[in-house]
Amino acid sequence: MNRPLAGLQVVECASFVAGPTGGMTLAQLGANVIRIDPIGGNTDFHRWPVVGSGSGPADAESYYWASLNKGKRSVTIDMRSDEGRELVLALITAPGDDRGVLVDNVVGRRWMANDVLVGRRPDLIHLRVQGYPDGRPAVDYTVNAEVGIPQITGSEEGGAPVNHVLPAWDLVTGLSVSTGVLAALYDRARTGNGAYIELALADVALAGVANLGWLSEAVDRGADRPRHGNHVYGSFGVDFACSDGARVMVVALTEGQWAALRTVTGTEQVFAALERALDADLTKESERYRLRETIAAVLRPWFAARDLKTVSDELDAARVLWSRYRGMSEVVEAHRGGHHPVLADVPMPGGHDLITARSPLRFGGDHGPAGDVPALGQHTDEVLAEVLGLSDPEIGGLHDRGVVG
Incomplete structure (x- = not known):
């Protein structure tokens, strides 16, 4: 062409x-x-x-x-x-x-x-x-x-x-x-x-x-940003282990994504109670980041009770933003199957x-x-x-x- x-x-x-x-x-x-x-x-x-x-x-x-x-x-x-x-x-x-x-x-x-x-x-x-x-x-x-x-x-x-x-x-x-x-x-x-x-x-x-605002943040904090492992900075997103050992990355940047994640995991009432107890509003991205460890602890058992296939099917059906962790050999296998044009x-x-x-x-x-x-x-x-x-x-x-x- x-x-x-x-x-x-x-x-x-x-x-x-x-x-x-x-x-x-x-x-x-x-x-x-x-x-x-x-x-x-x-x-x-x-x-x-x-x-x-x-x-x-x-x-x-x-x-x-x-x-x-x-x-x-x-x-x-x-x-x-x-x-x-x-x-x-x-x-x-x-x-x-x-x-x-x-x-x-x-x-x-x-x-x-x-x-x-x-x-x-x-x-x-x-x-x-x-x-x-x-x-x-x-x-x-x-x-x-x-x-x-x-x-x-x-x-x-x-x-x-x-x-x-x-x-x-x-x-x-x-x-x-x-x-x-x-x-x-x-x-x-x-x-x-x-x-x-x-x-x-x-x-x-x-x-x-500088264009990401990270230098200004250092001035505002008066120090470097602390490390936070695999958590997505400023929002909610972290990895979870499935029952078969596979790991997935789940992210909830928007209010809609957060609602989908709560619904599929059946945790709406748990998080509603948590919001009342902590006077928090988890529809806000900053609040989800502040309470990231607590949110992850609530969600972790749901993933641990299901294998990757079940997690994949249920998250996809709920339109949750997620992906599984793959090794590069798996990427090659997917390429061989025609999945990456x-x-x-x-x-x-x-x-x-x-x-x-x-x-x-x-x-x-x-x-x-x-x-x-x-x-x-x-x-x-x-x-x-x-x-x-x-x-x-x-x-x-x-x-x-x-x-x-």
């Missing part, structure tokens, strides 16, 4: 999560994203998880790299050589209305500085991903520690900080990359002006906690299957293709011929001199 960014060319010189996520997002919307790596691959080329679950050879294929770089064209160039650097600059600043877009996270390459690139193409759109705004390095797990998330995560007993597993700030930064590129393209189409956009991971994390099986160059995702955006109800996984350097020759107009003998000479892979 024809995706909305078909015809746009983006050059990506980035590694790890944020920059490649931005490039992948643009590629799945139809952009021709050319990822440039050093010969042999960048530092993320064999990053875990890898084929063999880490028990294979050190150069095992990376599920991580394959999934974040699907749908792109892979070019490998010796960027330490003068010829290689000139090829990279030429690809970045190639003429054409739908070209001249760069996403990178490079540090210390003076030859790729924005002023150098703009000297060759004044309307260049250049988005640079950084750790900190001053250029110092940072990763998701270090900036997350600095904005206070691990200190409010985990059991109420406290203790050591609890790091999150999901690199959330990396993923949000990657989506911000695509947003920034598209905004700059819109402006260039209207004014003819290029843009130099800097996007720091640390700023994304700070913006995230956003997921796709794509072959990797080494022959292994990759479970990856199509774009979550559905145009006319269609996620579009996930995108093929490139072999490292697979498209070097065709990109040099197509974008720079190099002949076969010229490209052959570059190979002979070790300039391209």
Whole structure:
């Protein structure tokens, strides 16, 4: 199908999560994203998880790299050589209305500085991903520690900080990359002006906690928010164990959801008495949060007396907001059964299957293709011929001199 960014060319010189996520997002919307790596691959080329679950050879294929770089064209160039650097600059600043877009996270390459690139193409759109705004390095797990998330995560007993597993700030930064590129393209189409956009991971994390009101809350409290385990903050929601050991997460954000939960569990009279005894109004979200432990204690026996199938049937019939806890193996099983159209099986160059995702955006109800996984350097020759107009003998000479892979 024809995706909305078909015809746009983006050059990506980035590694790890944020920059490649931005490039992948643009590629799945139809952009021709050319990822440039050093010969042999960048530092993320064999990053875990890898084929063999880490028990294979050190150069095992990376599920991580394959999934974040699907749908792109892979070019490998010796960027330490003068010829290689000139090829990279030429690809970045190639003429054409739908070209001249760069996403990178490079540090210390003076030859790729924005002023150098703009000297060759004044309307260049250049988005640079950084750790900190001053250029110092940072990763998701270090900036997350600095904005206070691990200190409010985990059991109420406290203790050591609890790091999150999901690199959330990396993923949000990657989506911000695509947003920034598209905004700059819109402006260039209207004014003819290029843009130099800097996007720091640390700023994304700070913006995230600030926009949720959490920093203002710390000022209001005069201290950090206490930990509250698996309880949903500011409302009622917590996990319950069923009689067969399965666990479910139940949430009552709205008055209607709270009424449905009371009705299905047959606890209306219990909670009415509780409201009278404690002078509380549990139709209010804040009151449900304040009395969360008491509410959970009342509801817990209902779940403990039923297996998952019974709980599932009764909660669904009552339109309660809930979900069961699943392991990732169960998610895979559901995918194999055709229950997750956003997921796709794509072959990797080494022959292994990759479970990856199509774009979550559905145009006319269609996620579009996930995108093929490139072999490292697979498209070097065709990109040099197509974008720079190099002949076969010229490209052959570059190979002979070790300039391209």
